[in-house]
Amino acid sequence: MDESPFETHRVENQPPPFEPRDLWKDDGVLREAVVGEGGGAFAARLAGYGALAGDELYRLGFDANRDRPRLRTHDRSGRRIDLVEFHPAYHRLMDVAKTHGVAGLSWHAPAPGAHVARAALSYLHHQAEAGTSCPLTMTHAAVPVLARESRLSEWATKAAAPHYDPRDVPIVDKAGITLGMGMTEKQGGSDVRTNATVATPQRDDTYALVGHKWFFSAPMSDGFLVLAQAPGGLTCFLMPRRRDDGSKNGFRLMRLKDKLGDWANASSEVEFTGARAWRVGEEGRGVATIIEMVMLTRLDCMVGSAAEMRMALAQALHHARHRVAFGRPLVDHAVMSNVLADLALESEAATAFSLRVARAVDAAARDAHEAAFARLATAVGKYWVCKRAPGVVNEAQECLGGAGYVEESMLPRLYRQAPLNSIWEGSGNIQCLDVLRALARDAGVSDAVTRELASAGGIDPAYDVFVERLRTGLASMQEAGARMLVERLALALQAAVLLRTGSPAAPLFVRSRLGGEHGAVFGTLPADVDAAALLARALPA
Structure with a gap:
């Protein structure tokens, strides 16, 4: 039977579906x-x-x-x-x-x-x-x-x-539970010491909470860690959703936040109306208690941003290998391969550094050096890796052209998600100030950084020059220059991991990120780069 005269086109030159893929085997x-x-x-x-x-x-x-x-x-x-x-x-x-x-x-x-x-x-x-x-x-x-x-x-x-x-x-009545958090109030933001929620001691060793939270994360959880002002000062509490007798606890969800992204998850505003809660840690030690969790949540911010870069890169490379333009697959065009190779380089550095920090967290309880390194590296990585994710995702989006602006491609979801990790658990300025504080107050942290950077010394002369200049910056820290210092520290630490592990991407990372052979946007690697080798390493064809 002849095709209808109203069929005006054939579907061709379209990449096959991205999924199913084995995200472990491919990486x-x-x-x-x-x-x-x-x-x-x-x-x-x-x-x-x-x-x-x-x-x-x-x-x-x-x-x-x-x-x-x-x-x-x-x-x-x-x-x-x-x-x-x-x-x-x-x-x-x-x-x-x-x-x-x-x-x-x-x-x-x-x-x-x-x-x-x-x-x-x-x-x-x-x-x-x-x-x-x-x-x-x-x-x-x-x-x-x-x-x-x-x-x-x-x-x-x-x-x-x-x-x-x-x-x-x-x-x-449950074998497993989930937990949410409520730290931020309208008037304070990152300055949680200005929190106004009041915790009043009760005769049964609980506290009654009265106040609000402007961001109450995962409000469907079984319990929530919150900060409130007890008689002894700002204190951490565990507030259950349900009281022991099964009745609903004293809180009201006012509305869900209409967020830029993170749509599958709920975030809310809440008012506490005498909610019962248990104290976690000592009264007045709420910030110190929460900081114990921060190393873990900051690590996950790094990991999440690295994961977003990885998925964006994989989507872009998959598309470029299957889409033909001007007679050749997109990936075979030199300017496109430079962009993709640059994204692959950034993704690898983010992933390698995140897992290095995970090792430090893993060993922190039994190794003072690793504990000190984790203290600093979680803040450095939280700042830098999370800052890089939006640019990587946007560049990957552009590799798909208009298709990358359509929800079916997943890139819009990644693009909306990418800014979150740089905001959550302390914005960029908070991370940089924390780095300065750690370096100034804890000699163990400074020693840990020095040892980490020295572990890759002697492998690449450009790295050695960069690290020597960085040491000068560490000796004259000023708040106004905090972001520049932390950026350089992040780049040096990423390079150290790549060099020490013998990654084939290490020389190019040093040459481009530390040696200055790179522009202000992705796709500005040196013209003699072996892009094909980087892309073969990034994702199997």
């Missing part, structure tokens, strides 16, 4: 970093999750973002319920992640390298769907803080457990 940089940083014993677990993330979870991510969470403040009879409803895809994503250890592997399988493997799990999961990383990260970070409080041991155990249960019931 040689990740595999090398996991093994090199001590997580190789978990390779089989990671391989299984990589296959899931690039297939089922990847597809579920589209549904979870398309149908956003909805707040139900009351039931049909007028009772206050403060529930958040999600698409089933969200719950499946959370179930798979929690079951496979994205929120708890470090704690329920605490062997050497567990933090590295858990970071790699988070990296794989975040590529498929970033919004669910928020409650997973907070749940993971809260465990060690809660575990030190004997009366809260059940909370710590169930937060770490490989079980997900979305029911709104007391935790005694």
Whole structure:
């Protein structure tokens, strides 16, 4: 039968679907970093999750973002319920992640390298769907803080457990739980010492909270770590969703935030109306208690941004290999291959450095040098890696042309998501000030940085010159120059990891990022770069 005369075109020169892909098998940089940083014993677990993330979870991510969470403040009879409803895809994503250890592997399988493997799990999961990383990260970070409080041991155990249960019931009826956080108030932002929420001691050793939070993350969680002003000063508390008798605790979700991205996850505003909570740590030590969690949440910000870069790069390279323009595949055009190679270089440095920091976090409890390095590197990486993600995603988007501006490509979702990690858990200025503070107050931190940089000395002369200049900057730190100092420190630390591990990308990273052979945008690598080798390493054809 002849084709209809109204059929005006054939579909051709279109790339095949990106998925299904094995995100572990396709990522040689990740595999090398996991093994090199001590997580190789978990390779089989990671391989299984990589296959899931690039297939089922990847597809579920589209549904979870398309149908956003909805707040139900009351039931049909007028009772206050403060529930958040999600698409089933969200719950499946959370179930798979929690079951496979994205929120708890470090704690329920605490062997050497567990933090590295858990970071790699988070990296794989975040590529498929970033919004669910928020409650997973907070749940993971809260465990060690809660575990030190004997009366809260059940909370710590169930937060770490490989079980997900979305029911709104007391935790005694659950095998696994999730945790949210509420630190920020309208008047204070990052300056949490200005928080006005009041915590009044009760006769039963609990506190009653009255006040508000401007950002209340993951409001569907079973419990929340919040800051409030107790008689002894700013204090950390664990506020359960449900009281021990099963009744709803005294808080009201006022509205969900209409966010730029992170659509699968809910964030809210909340008012506390006498909510019962348990103290975590001493009165007046709220900031110190929360800082114990910050190293873990900052690490996940780095990991998440590195994951976004990786997925954006993979999408762009997949498209460029299959799309023909002017008689050749896009990837064979020199200017396009330079852009893609530059993105691959940036992605590799971000991934390698993030996993190096994960190793420091892993060893912190048993190695003072690694603990000091983790103290600094989480702030440095949180600043730099998270700052780089939006530019990488945007450049990858441009590689797809107009198709990269369409939701079906996933690039718009990544583009909306990319700015979040630089804002969450302290903006860029906060990170830079924290770096200055750590270097000035803790000799162990300065020594740790010096040792880390020296570990790659003598391999590349340009690196050695850059590090020597950096040492001069470290000796004359000033607040006004904090961002420049932290940027140079980040570049040097990324280069050190690549050089020390023998990455084939190391010489070009040093030449371009440290040696000045690079412009202000991506795609400005030296003309003699072997782009094909970098791209073959980045993603199998």
